[in-house]
Amino acid sequence: MIAQDTKYVSEPDEDEYDRRRLPGAYSQTIHHIRELRKERDALLLRGHAGDRFRAAQLSWFIRNNESYAGRLLQRMEQLGATATRALPTPPPALPAQLDLFA
Numbered sequence: 001m002i003a004q005d006t007k008y009v010s011e012p013d014e015d016e017y018d019r020r021r022l023p024g025a026y027s028q029t030i031h032h033i034r035e036l037r038k039e040r041d042a043l044l045l046r047g048h049a050g051d052r053f054r055a056a057q058l059s060w061f062i063r064n065n066e067s068y069a070g071r072l073l074q075r076m077e078q079l080g081a082t083a084t085r086a087l088p089t090p091p092p093a094l095p096a097q098l099d100l101f102a
Contacts, residue, residue, distance in 0.1 A: 019079045026072045
């Protein structure tokens with residue numbers, strides 16, 4: 001119970017660990033978003049009802065990954081980490097006619 005009442009303060013070593021880890025995590029997340037989009041686009045082209053349901057699920061996963069990538073970028077900026085290995089911006093969004101949640 002006491003642990004729930006205390007505020008979490010990160011240690012300097014943890015910040016250094018995050019500074020080294022976050023660019024790779026961001027790059028991997030962007031790669032995952034691209035792969036999910038490829039799979040979703042292929043399913044949308046097939047047009048079967050089950051494929052449309054799976055494409056809707058993938059759209060939801062993509063949105064979650066995009067928000068996670070945004071949080072990673074924000075944390076990298078706080079720590080002053082460089083994103084040299086990571087991409088500077090997330091991939092472009094899907095056209096509105098294909099985005100199931102637009």
